[in-house]
Amino acid sequence: MNDLVIKNLYVSVAKDASTPSPLDDAWGTPPRTGGEILKGVTLTIKRGEVHVLMGPNGSGKSTLAMTLMGHPAYTVMKGSVMYQGKNVLKLAPEARAKLGMFLSFQHPVEAPGVPFGVFLRDAYESVKLPKRPISVAAFDMMVAGKAATLGLAYTALARNLNEGFSGGEKKRAEILQMSVLEPSMAILDETDSGLDVDAMRTVAREITALRSKRTGMLVITHYQRILKYLQPDVVHVMVGGRIVASGDRKLAMSIERRGYYSYLSKERL
Numbered sequence: 001m002n003d004l005v006i007k008n009l010y011v012s013v014a015k016d017a018s019t020p021s022p023l024d025d026a027w028g029t030p031p032r033t034g035g036e037i038l039k040g041v042t043l044t045i046k047r048g049e050v051h052v053l054m055g056p057n058g059s060g061k062s063t064l065a066m067t068l069m070g071h072p073a074y075t076v077m078k079g080s081v082m083y084q085g086k087n088v089l090k091l092a093p094e095a096r097a098k099l100g101m102f103l104s105f106q107h108p109v110e111a112p113g114v115p116f117g118v119f120l121r122d123a124y125e126s127v128k129l130p131k132r133p134i135s136v137a138a139f140d141m142m143v144a145g146k147a148a149t150l151g152l153a154y155t156a157l158a159r160n161l162n163e164g165f166s167g168g169e170k171k172r173a174e175i176l177q178m179s180v181l182e183p184s185m186a187i188l189d190e191t192d193s194g195l196d197v198d199a200m201r202t203v204a205r206e207i208t209a210l211r212s213k214r215t216g217m218l219v220i221t222h223y224q225r226i227l228k229y230l231q232p233d234v235v236h237v238m239v240g241g242r243i244v245a246s247g248d249r250k251l252a253m254s255i256e257r258r259g260y261y262s263y264l265s266k267e268r269l
């Protein structure tokens with residue numbers, strides 16, 4: 001009942017979703033081609049399980065992540081997504097967040113005029129506050145402590161969210177949000193991309209800390225290296241909008257060696 005259960009999910013994106021709109025900007029969506037992207041994705045993530053999703057560029061990994069959080073550009077044509085016994089597809093993105101779902105974006109968005117610290121407090125208030133009251137002072141101390149652990153300068157909290165942040169700072173900022181919100185289901189879209197080894201270890205540590213709190217996770221990555229620190233329960237390969245293989249860490253290792261070639265040819269048959 002606490003599991004995230006995705007069944008036979010088909011998702012389309014409107015061709016004109018590539019037309020830049022304020023909403024697209026707000027979600028940081030790059031211009032795209034559109035059409036039917038996901039073609040029958042079935043996946044169950046249980047509490048505390050870490051699932052890794054790999055696959056070539058354009059296979060639909062981010063589409064799955066965005067659909068799970070309710071991005072308006074992605075239309076579910078068929079299939080279902082249940083979490084905590086609720087029909088997720090009927091819920092607004094905010095309601096999904098309240099249910100404990102969290103997405104770290106592949107392309108974190110800049111929010112001009114919104115200081116990062118204020119953003120975090122707002123997010124915490126809307127997602128967690130009713131259950132976990134905390135004074136402003138205690139909240140600030142908690143955030144400062146977590147920022148220090150993540151190697152994010154305290155001054156970043158006074159800057160507008162992601163504005164002028166380096167690639168690494170953006171990713172750390174995403175992890176800080178996750179750490180503050182303590183989701184029960186976290187989807188991380190290439191959070192390890194562009195991080196140096198030290199930053200990646202820190203990120204992996206945060207993920208492990210959440211896992212010990214029984215957070216379920218879908219970690220989208222291109223790199224085998226983060227798997228060394230993560231010890232995922234299951235590794236999936238997505239090609240052409242379908243999960244074409246699932247297995248243990250050995251699957252990720254064989255992809256590192258041989259690439260996606262064998263899956264690509266299977267997909268064409």
Ligand code: ADP
Pocket residue numbers: 013014015017018029031032033034035037055056057058059060061062063064073
């Ligand atoms: P991945 O994350 O695996 O690289 P994506 O889910 O980003 O793949 O993209 C899969 C396909 O869906 C691509 O062909 C892309 O052009 C298309 N697509 C994704 N998002 C959009 C969008 N917002 N508008 C139009 N097309 C999109």
Ligand code: MG
Pocket residue numbers: 061062063106189
């Ligand atoms: Mg992607």
